[in-house]
Amino acid sequence: MTTAYVTDTRYAEHNLPGHAEYAGRLLAIHELLDQRGVSERMVRLKPESVSDQQILTVHTDEYLELLHWSETQKGLMLGQDTYVLPVSLEIARLSAGAAVRAVDALMLAEADNALAVSRPPGHHAVSDTGMGFCLLANVSLAAMHARDKYNLQRIMIMDIDVHHGNGTQDIFYEDPGVLFISTHQHPWYPFTGIASQIGRGDGQGYNINIPLPAGVGDLAYRRVYQEVIWQAARRYRPELILVSAGFDAHWADPLSQMGLTLGGYDYIVHELLKMAAELCKGRIAFVLEGGYNLTSLSHGVLNVAHALLGDDELSDPLGATTRKEPNIDDLLRHIKQLHTLA
Numbered sequence: 001m002t003t004a005y006v007t008d009t010r011y012a013e014h015n016l017p018g019h020a021e022y023a024g025r026l027l028a029i030h031e032l033l034d035q036r037g038v039s040e041r042m043v044r045l046k047p048e049s050v051s052d053q054q055i056l057t058v059h060t061d062e063y064l065e066l067l068h069w070s071e072t073q074k075g076l077m078l079g080q081d082t083y084v085l086p087v088s089l090e091i092a093r094l095s096a097g098a099a100v101r102a103v104d105a106l107m108l109a110e111a112d113n114a115l116a117v118s119r120p121p122g123h124h125a126v127s128d129t130g131m132g133f134c135l136l137a138n139v140s141l142a143a144m145h146a147r148d149k150y151n152l153q154r155i156m157i158m159d160i161d162v163h164h165g166n167g168t169q170d171i172f173y174e175d176p177g178v179l180f181i182s183t184h185q186h187p188w189y190p191f192t193g194i195a196s197q198i199g200r201g202d203g204q205g206y207n208i209n210i211p212l213p214a215g216v217g218d219l220a221y222r223r224v225y226q227e228v229i230w231q232a233a234r235r236y237r238p239e240l241i242l243v244s245a246g247f248d249a250h251w252a253d254p255l256s257q258m259g260l261t262l263g264g265y266d267y268i269v270h271e272l273l274k275m276a277a278e279l280c281k282g283r284i285a286f287v288l289e290g291g292y293n294l295t296s297l298s299h300g301v302l303n304v305a306h307a308l309l310g311d312d313e314l315s316d317p318l319g320a321t322t323r324k325e326p327n328i329d330d331l332l333r334h335i336k337q338l339h340t341l342a
């Protein structure tokens, strides 16, 4: 397998020491992938900056104007948790650019699959503002690019970050050209993502929320893939799969209370690879979102790289949790009913 690895050391320039979403996250990933000899086995690609014109495919004029203005300021906050430094727009362009470059690598057959390791993350950014540590909607911009440049009609975005991908949902809520599926802890930040949000207008039925109670782990996630996600993906027949790859559903993550292990994440990654192989010629790109325990984050990304390269290797220094998983029978029944999945 040829795997594209899109990343850049410049992501460290968007940094607020003491904040959960800080430069150390990517440094830990870069270091581990280098140390294990995995980086050099992938095709290293540099991200290109997304242009104003590209940004405007998902964001408003007013928000882009605010981001331009932020470059002249000393630093500001969007809400309570999202910092914007003078350099942040430039780095956010490169972060979205990594997802865009990953799409190009797949569509131009430079690689069989792709891994974009970038930050700031993107899935909480809505059209008119950044939030939740996210400035630009990276994966949404990549999906728009895949549609505009390669004329793709059906793109599946699978959001495995523990937080609901409210930004991605909003951007494609009335759009059948994107099947958005999100597994997330609920109720939890950003307090959206209930099952009955299924899309609107032409987009009705193309937004699948799987809001999971705290404590859910490997067993329940396995059921979600077997009973919901496979059926939905096969029915949609995507031409490309983009994964909003957050590693904060790991039991050791400080920003959630879920029970996934690195083995559980590995199972998810392999299911998505099988889906891509069956449905879209293996075209899949993993784009980094959250993950705030540096060990589960870096080993989670390492395992994705191994899986993309076709290695049979799992790195798990953290093991399992003893938390008991809640029952999700009723939830799965409800979701299957809402989306008429057998």
Ligand SMILES: [Zn+2]
Binding pocket: 161, 162, 163, 246, 248, 289, 290, 291
């Ligand atoms: Zn998250």
